[in-house]
Amino acid sequence: MKNRTYNVIDLFCGCGGLSLGFEQAGYNVLLGIDIWKDALETFRHNHKNGATLCADLSKITGEDVDREINFQKVDVIIGGPPCQGFSVAGKRIIDDERNSLYKSFVRMVEYFKPKAFVLENVPNILSIGGGTVRETIICDFQRLGYNVVTQVLTASDYGVPQNRRRAIFVGLKEFSFDFDIPKVVHKVTTAEALSDLPEGSQSYKSDYICDSQSDYQTFMRQNSKGVMNHEVTMHNAQTTEIIAMVPDGGNYKDLPLYLQNTRKVHIAWTRLNSQKPSITIDTGHRHHFHYKWNRVPTVRESARIQSFPDDFEFLCSRTSQYKQVGNAVPPLMAKAIAEQLKKNLLCQKKQ
Numbered sequence: 001m002k003n004r005t006y007n008v009i010d011l012f013c014g015c016g017g018l019s020l021g022f023e024q025a026g027y028n029v030l031l032g033i034d035i036w037k038d039a040l041e042t043f044r045h046n047h048k049n050g051a052t053l054c055a056d057l058s059k060i061t062g063e064d065v066d067r068e069i070n071f072q073k074v075d076v077i078i079g080g081p082p083c084q085g086f087s088v089a090g091k092r093i094i095d096d097e098r099n100s101l102y103k104s105f106v107r108m109v110e111y112f113k114p115k116a117f118v119l120e121n122v123p124n125i126l127s128i129g130g131g132t133v134r135e136t137i138i139c140d141f142q143r144l145g146y147n148v149v150t151q152v153l154t155a156s157d158y159g160v161p162q163n164r165r166r167a168i169f170v171g172l173k174e175f176s177f178d179f180d181i182p183k184v185v186h187k188v189t190t191a192e193a194l195s196d197l198p199e200g201s202q203s204y205k206s207d208y209i210c211d212s213q214s215d216y217q218t219f220m221r222q223n224s225k226g227v228m229n230h231e232v233t234m235h236n237a238q239t240t241e242i243i244a245m246v247p248d249g250g251n252y253k254d255l256p257l258y259l260q261n262t263r264k265v266h267i268a269w270t271r272l273n274s275q276k277p278s279i280t281i282d283t284g285h286r287h288h289f290h291y292k293w294n295r296v297p298t299v300r301e302s303a304r305i306q307s308f309p310d311d312f313e314f315l316c317s318r319t320s321q322y323k324q325v326g327n328a329v330p331p332l333m334a335k336a337i338a339e340q341l342k343k344n345l346l347c348q349k350k351q
């Protein structure tokens with residue numbers, strides 16, 4: 001195993017978007033833990049240095065994890081525990097089953113005492129209960145000796161062609177710090193991300209049909225040996241006809257009145273806007289369509305929007321691949337977080 005600067009374990013790792021960003025920033029990901037076999041298959045396939053553990057994180061201990069990594073030192077713990085279940089009573093989080101996953105993150109930090117941790121989550125975690133959840137999380141880690149900053153980040157500020165927003169809690173042991181990640185000057189558009197990928201399916205690892213048409217595409221293609229995960233979804237004739245009526249960047253409001261309510265969600269019939277970063281892609285609900293083609297984006301196009309490079313291959317069924325991509329933290333955003341964290345860790349060393 002290559003010995004890089006900081007050893008990381010990734011809790012709730014999914015297919016490994018967060019891990020990939022940390023690897024790109026030069027960290028050594030020792031282990032990814034998740035309960036979902038498909039995502040771990042993809043993780044193993046793409047993170048050749050990192051092992052995986054398939055386990056329910058609410059049920060395993062720090063010792064269990066320590067054995068998996070042969071008792072190596074853990075410098076940083078990262079991860080995004082699903083926290084949808086948080087509810088609040090007065091000034092604290094209600095202590096029940098639903099936040100046992102968050103608790104397992106705290107437990108692992110308590111056990112390994114890493115130099116730092118990054119906990120990522122949905123932006124509204126900072127405002128639930130008028131900020132009570134945020135305060136409780138900060139207190140939990142302060143009790144373990146960490147100083148904590150919270151922030152909401154927008155992925156397009158870090159080179160991702162998507163306006164996905166995520167909240168982060170960054171903790172550093174006994175060290176006060178700021179966490180201002182430099183932003184890109186140019187936001188990458190959806191067309192810059194996708195315009196070199198064809199309307200139809202491409203067979204496994206076939207050549208690109210044209211030269212790269214943007215710096216972003218060149219960057220995505222860097223280590224790629226051909227196009228993967230680009231099989232198009234065939235819609236029925238009625239769906240294809242309806243989406244053909246929506247212009248680039250449009251939505252259900254562009255349809256004739258009698259068609260506007262054919263789907264019951266407000267994001268239905270949305271076409272991506274070729275000239276802007278994409279809206280947040282989902283896990284395959286088929287509400288967002290390509291800005292030019294009359295179909296949903298392929299898994300590869302979704303991966304491009306999430307900033308997964310073209311050599312990152314998604315395994316298992318297509319439905320599962322969409323879910324793995326849609327659930328992930330965009331690697332380029334994760335890389336920006338990891339680089340900023342490294343600067344802070346180096347400052348800490350000097351003190």
Ligand SMILES: C[S@@+](CC[C@H](N)C(=O)[O-])C[C@H]1O[C@@H](n2cnc3c(N)ncnc32)[C@H](O)[C@@H]1O
Binds near residue numbers: 016329
């Ligand atoms: C938002 S996704 C994580 C995405 C990941 N950070 C990435 O960047 O690709 C949350 C993950 O938590 C996992 N998960 C949910 N409950 C779990 C549990 N009890 N134990 C372990 N993993 C769990 C899910 O399978 C899912 O992959």
